[in-house]
Amino acid sequence: MTRSNVVKGRQTSPKEQIWSRPYTAISIIVGGLVLLILGCAFSIAKGSKDIPLEEVWQALVAFNPLNSDHQIIWELRLPRTIAGALVGAAFAVSGALMQGMTRNPIADPGLLGVNAGAGFVLALCFAFFPGLSFNQLILFSFVGAAVGVGLVYGIGSLAKGGLSPVRLALAGSAVAALLVALSEGIALYFRISQDLAFWYAGGVAGVTWAQIDILWPWIVLALIGSLLLSRSITILSLGDDVASGLGQRTALVRLGAVLAVMVLAGASVSTVGAVGFLGLMIPHAARAMVGVDYKWVIPTSAILGALLMVVADTVGRLSNPPHETPVSALIALIGVPYFFYIIRKKVRDNL
Amino acid sequence: MNQVMFHRKRTIRTTITLIVLALIAFGVLLLSMNTGFSKMSPMEVLRTLFGGGTPKQHLILFEFRLPRIVIALLVGIGLAIAGAILQGVSRNGLADPGILGINSGAGLAVVLFVITNPQRESTSPMLLPFLALIGAFGAAIIIYLMAYKRHKGISSSRLVLSGIALAAGVNALMIVMTIRLDPNEFNFIATWQAGSIWGSSWKFVIALLPWLIVLIPIALWKARQLDVFSLGDETATGLGSQLNMQRLVLLVVAVAISAACVAVSGGIGFIGLLGPHIARRLVGPRYEHVIPVSALIGAVLLLTADMIGRSILQNAEIPAGVMVAIIGAPYFLYLLARSKA
Numbered sequence: 001m002t003r004s005n006v007v008k009g010r011q012t013s014p015k016e017q018i019w020s021r022p023y024t025a026i027s028i029i030v031g032g033l034v035l036l037i038l039g040c041a042f043s044i045a046k047g048s049k050d051i052p053l054e055e056v057w058q059a060l061v062a063f064n065p066l067n068s069d070h071q072i073i074w075e076l077r078l079p080r081t082i083a084g085a086l087v088g089a090a091f092a093v094s095g096a097l098m099q100g101m102t103r104n105p106i107a108d109p110g111l112l113g114v115n116a117g118a119g120f121v122l123a124l125c126f127a128f129f130p131g132l133s134f135n136q137l138i139l140f141s142f143v144g145a146a147v148g149v150g151l152v153y154g155i156g157s158l159a160k161g162g163l164s165p166v167r168l169a170l171a172g173s174a175v176a177a178l179l180v181a182l183s184e185g186i187a188l189y190f191r192i193s194q195d196l197a198f199w200y201a202g203g204v205a206g207v208t209w210a211q212i213d214i215l216w217p218w219i220v221l222a223l224i225g226s227l228l229l230s231r232s233i234t235i236l237s238l239g240d241d242v243a244s245g246l247g248q249r250t251a252l253v254r255l256g257a258v259l260a261v262m263v264l265a266g267a268s269v270s271t272v273g274a275v276g277f278l279g280l281m282i283p284h285a286a287r288a289m290v291g292v293d294y295k296w297v298i299p300t301s302a303i304l305g306a307l308l309m310v311v312a313d314t315v316g317r318l319s320n321p322p323h324e325t326p327v328s329a330l331i332a333l334i335g336v337p338y339f340f341y342i343i344r345k346k347v348r349d350n351l
Numbered sequence: 352m353n354q355v356m357f358h359r360k361r362t363i364r365t366t367i368t369l370i371v372l373a374l375i376a377f378g379v380l381l382l383s384m385n386t387g388f389s390k391m392s393p394m395e396v397l398r399t400l401f402g403g404g405t406p407k408q409h410l411i412l413f414e415f416r417l418p419r420i421v422i423a424l425l426v427g428i429g430l431a432i433a434g435a436i437l438q439g440v441s442r443n444g445l446a447d448p449g450i451l452g453i454n455s456g457a458g459l460a461v462v463l464f465v466i467t468n469p470q471r472e473s474t475s476p477m478l479l480p481f482l483a484l485i486g487a488f489g490a491a492i493i494i495y496l497m498a499y500k501r502h503k504g505i506s507s508s509r510l511v512l513s514g515i516a517l518a519a520g521v522n523a524l525m526i527v528m529t530i531r532l533d534p535n536e537f538n539f540i541a542t543w544q545a546g547s548i549w550g551s552s553w554k555f556v557i558a559l560l561p562w563l564i565v566l567i568p569i570a571l572w573k574a575r576q577l578d579v580f581s582l583g584d585e586t587a588t589g590l591g592s593q594l595n596m597q598r599l600v601l602l603v604v605a606v607a608i609s610a611a612c613v614a615v616s617g618g619i620g621f622i623g624l625l626g627p628h629i630a631r632r633l634v635g636p637r638y639e640h641v642i643p644v645s646a647l648i649g650a651v652l653l654l655t656a657d658m659i660g661r662s663i664l665q666n667a668e669i670p671a672g673v674m675v676a677i678i679g680a681p682y683f684l685y686l687l688a689r690s691k692a
Contacts, residue, residue, distance in 0.1 A: 158688035166508040174683045181676030184545045193541040201526045329527040336520035
C-alpha cells in the first residue's frame with residue numbers, strides 16, 4: 001500500500017517506476033536553450049522601438065554609449081529579459097522540487113503560501129522599515145516564503161492521513177487568506193495598498209542591473225543545489241518507505257530541498273511579485289515529456305520555465321501597446337485551465 | 352419512542368439556543384450602536400432611538416450607524432446560511448462561499464462594473480446584486496462543470512480544488528485590473544475586497560433585503576433535503592429524493608444568497624464556515640436546526656467583527672472581512688488538522 005492517494009501509481013518495483021527518456025530530455029534541453037536564446041533575442045529586439053537583431057548583437061559585443069539603441073538594450077531590455085529567464089527557471093524548479101518531495105501533483109509555490117508569506121513580510125517591511133535596500137528585501141522575503149510554506153505544510157501534515165492534495169490546497173488557501181488579511185489590514189492602515197499591489201503584480205518591468213547582481217548568485221546556487229539533489233528527490237518521490245528502505249536520509253534531503261525552494265521562490269517573488277501557476281504547470285509538462293527521473297525533470301523544467309516566462313513577458317509587452325499586460329495575468333490565463341486539467345486527470349475522488 | 356423523545360429534546364435545545372443567540376445578537380447590536388467615531392452615551396443612544404436626541408445624534412444613529420449594523424446582520428445571516436447549504440450539498444465540512452471561489456466570481460463582476468462606471472453613486476445599489484449574481488453563477492458553473500465527470504457525478508475534492516484554482520486565477524486578474532486605477536478608485540476596491548461593509552446606507556439595505564426574504568425561506572424549507580443528502584447518494588435515492596434536481600436548487604439558492612451579500616459587503620470569507628460549524632457543536636447535525644442557529648451565529652460574528660474593526664484603531668477602520676479572516680482562518684486550519692483523510 002502506498003500512502004499516496006494522489007498519483008495513479010502502478011504497483012511495480014522502484015526501478016521500473018523511475019521511467020525516463022534521457023534522449024528526449026537532452027533534445028528538449030538543447031532545443032529549449034536554442035529557443036530560449038532566440039526568444040531572448042526577439043524579446044530584446046522588439047518593443048516600442050524595434051531594433052534590428054544585428055544592432056542587438058552589436059550592443060552586446062561592442063557597446064557604444066553614444067548609441068541610443070544600445071542604451072535602450074542595456075538599460076531597459078536586457079535586464080528585463082535576463083530577470084525573466086532567471087525567475088522563470090526558479091519558479092519552475094521550485095515547483096518541481098515541491099511536487100517531487102511531497103508526491104503531490106498540485107504543489108506550487110504560489111498556491112502553497114510562498115507568495116502570501118512573502119507579501120505579508122514585505123507589507124511589514126513597507127510599513128515599518130520603508131527604504132530597505134533590495135538586498136534586505138530579498139532576505140526578508142526568504143523569511144516570508146519560509147513562514148508561508150512552513151505553516152501550510154505544518155498544518156497540512158498535522159492531519160490524520162497525511163497530506164492529500166485537497167488538504168494541502170485547503171491549508172494553502174486558508175493560510176493565504178490569513179496572511180493576505182493581515183497584510184491588507186496593515187496596508188490599509190499605513191496607506192500602502194497600492195505600493196504593495198504594484199509590487200505584487202510587478203512582473204519583470206523595471207528590473208535593474210543592481211537587482212540582478214543580487215538575484216543571480218542566489219538563483220544559480222539554488223539551481224545547482226537542486227540538480228545535485230535531483231537523484232535523492234527521485235527516490236523520495238517514490239515514497240518515504242521506499243526511500244528509507246534504499247538507505248536514504250530523507251530528513252536531510254527534505255531539508256535541502258526546502259532550503260532550495262525557499263531561496264528560489266523567495267528570490268523570485270521579491271523581484272517580480274506573485275506569479276502563480278508557473279511552478280505548477282512546467283514540472284507537469286516536463287514529467288509528461290521526459291519521465292519521472294528528476295535528474296532530467298529539473299533541468300528540463302528550468303529551461304521550459306525560463307522560456308515560458310520570457311515568451312509571456314514579450315507577448316504581454318507587444319500585445320496591446322503602449323500598455324503592458326502583466327505577465328502574471330498571462331500565465332494565470334494558461335495556468336487556470338491547466339490546473340483544471342490536472343484536477344480532472346490526477347486527483348482521485350476522495351478527500 | 353426513544354427516537355421521538357430524542358427529536359423533541361433536540362428541538363427544545365434548538366429553541367433555547369436560538370433564544371440565547373437572539374439575546375446575544377441584541378446585546379451586540381446595542382453595543383454596536385454605541386461604538387463609533389463620535390461619542391454617544393448609551394442613554395443618549397436610547398433616547399435618540401425613541402425619537403429624542405439632537406438632530407446631529409439623530410443623523411449619526413439613523414443615517415450612519417443603523418444601516419451599517421443592519422447590513423452586517425443581514426450579510427452575516429446570509430453568508431452563514433449559504434455556507435451551511437454548500438457544506439450539506441458538497442458533503443464537505445470545509446466548504447464556504449469564499450473558499451469555493453463563488454465570492455471571487457461575484458467580486459470580479461462588481462470590480463469590472465466599478466472600473467467601467469466611475470459614477471457609480473447614482474445607479475448602483477439595486478444593480479450590484481444582479482451583477483454579483485452573474486459573476487457568482489459564472490464561477491459556480493465553471494466549478495461545477497470542472498468537478499463533474501460523467502458516470503461519477505460531482506466529486507467533492509475536485510469541487511474544492513476547482514474552486515481554489517478559480518479563485519487564484521480571478522485574484523491574479525483582479526490585481527492586474529485594479530493596479531492602473533487612480534489611488535481613490537484603487538482604495539475603494541481594495542477596501543471592498545477586504546470586506547468592509549462599504550454600502551452603509553438604507554439604499555443598500557433595500558437592495559439586499561428582498562433577496563434574503565425570498566431565498567432564506569426556501570433554504571429553511573429545503574433543509575430536510577440536506578439531511579437526506581448526508582446519508583449518501585444511494586440511500587438518498589432510495590428514500591425517493593430526486594438527487595440532482597434538489598442539489599441544483601439548493602446550490603442555486605446558496606450561490607444567489609452569497610452573491611447578494613457579497614455585493615453590498617465586499618469579500619467576506621469564513622462566516623459561511625464558522626457559522627454552521629459552531630451551530631453543529633451546539634445543536635447537532637440536523638440541518639433544520641443547523642440553518643437557523645448558524646444564521647444567528649453568523650449575524651453575531653459579523654456584527655462583532657465590524658464593531659471591533661471600527662473601534663480598535665483611532666484613525667482608521669479595519670475592514671470586517673479582515674477581522675473575520677484573522678479569527679476564521681486559524682479556526683479553519685484547526686478543523687482541517689483535525690479532519691480525517
